[in-house]
Amino acid sequence: MSLTAPGVGHPVRARIRWAQNGVAWGFLAPYLLLFGLFWLYPITDALWLMLHDTRQQPALWAPLSNLSRLWSDPMLWTALRNTLLIILLQVPFMLLLATALAVALASPNLRWRALHRFALFVPVVVGEVAYAALFRLLFNDQFGAVNQWLTSLGVGPVEWLNSPHGATAVIAIALTWRWTGYNAILLLAGVQQIPADLYEAARLDGASRWQQFWFITLPRLKNVLLFCMVLSLIGTLQLYAEPALITSGGPGDATLTLSLYMYRQGFRMFDFGYSAMVAWLIVLLAVLGALIQFKLVGRED
Structure with missing residues (x-):
């Protein structure tokens, strides 16, 4: 047919x-x-x-102009240093706390488990403007609740938003509050995939809870931890909302990040060519950081 x-x-x-x-x-x-x-x-x-020098109108073809400016721009290096400092201060502590919370949430003895998971995930859905305003109020140097609490303990008020170290600490605390629960939920999914027979056999062999965590839980969470590390690195390299809304990049550019500097170059200085170069620098750093983490953490034993 x-x-x-x-x-x-x-x-x-x-x-x-x-x-x-x-x-x-x-x-x-x-x-x-x-x-x-x-x-x-x-x-x-x-x-x-x-690839253009947009400081001139019309834009001038200058493939190496913006690249050469990167190496000689002290403000860019300040923004890069601030961004890397926030990553080093916040990401390891957040993932450590998220891992501990994930293990606690997986405990069969925990009551109201769904409520605890919901409470941990709530900060992610809170609007950035709302939670930035909340942290500005909490860490206000004069009438903030944190300084009032520290004063009641006899520690004395701390210059949170008017000192470089204090402002950096506020950004790190805000990021930790917002993203710890999100990473804990991801890690919880990994913990729940670990066979219970492994823990039962370890208990029969006399392994303590710490030994069970170190030799069973942590190795089997390696891939999920790597995923969370890569996401956290990429997200912090793109950090904009918190320094823009909480500290405005100050004091004295102490919390100026790469993304905030990129925004200022593009929408305040109207130098969109150099702003695009900074954006591609962020992309390059994110790819490089992810590759390093895959090489160090993702390799097979």
């Missing part, structure tokens, strides 16, 4: 396949349109801007 339609040279199966592909592409079209408009176009436009 012939599979060709009368008077037509194309097989029927080919027509059906073309129709099926057309339906599939029809469903994909809205996503591809949004992807091209809000993802692909900004990336290609940033590449174009990066």
Whole structure:
């Protein structure tokens, strides 16, 4: 039996396949349109801007101009140092706390487990503006609740927002409060995948809780921990909202981050070419940091 339609040279199966592909592409079209408009176009436009000197009108083709400015820009190095300092202060402590919370949430003796999980996840859904305003009030040097509590303990008020170390600490505390629960939920999913038979066998062999955590829980959480580490690194390299809304990058640029500096170059100085170069520097650092973590943590024993 012939599979060709009368008077037509194309097989029927080919027509059906073309129709099926057309339906599939029809469903994909809205996503591809949004992807091209809000993802692909900004990336290609940033590449174009990066290779031009936008301080002149019209923009001048100067492929190495913005790159050379990176090495001689002291403010960029300040922003990079501040960003790396926040990463070193906040990410390890947050992941350590998230791991401890994940193990505690997985305990069969814990009551109201769902309520505890919900409470840990709530900070993620709180709006950035709202929680930034909350932290500004809590750590206000004059009438903040934190300083009032410290004064009642006899420690005395601390200059949180008006000193470089204090402002950096506030940013790290705010990030820890916001993202610890999110990472704890991810790690909890990993803890729940560990077979209970391993813990039962360890208890029969006389292993303590610490030994069970060190030799069973932690090795089997390696991949989830790596995932959380990479996400935390990328997120902190893009840190903008907290320094912009809580400390405004101050005092004295002590909390100026790469993303905040990128914003200032683009939308205050209107130097979009150099701003795009800083954006691509952030991308490069994120990729490099992820590769290093995969090399050090993700390797097989």
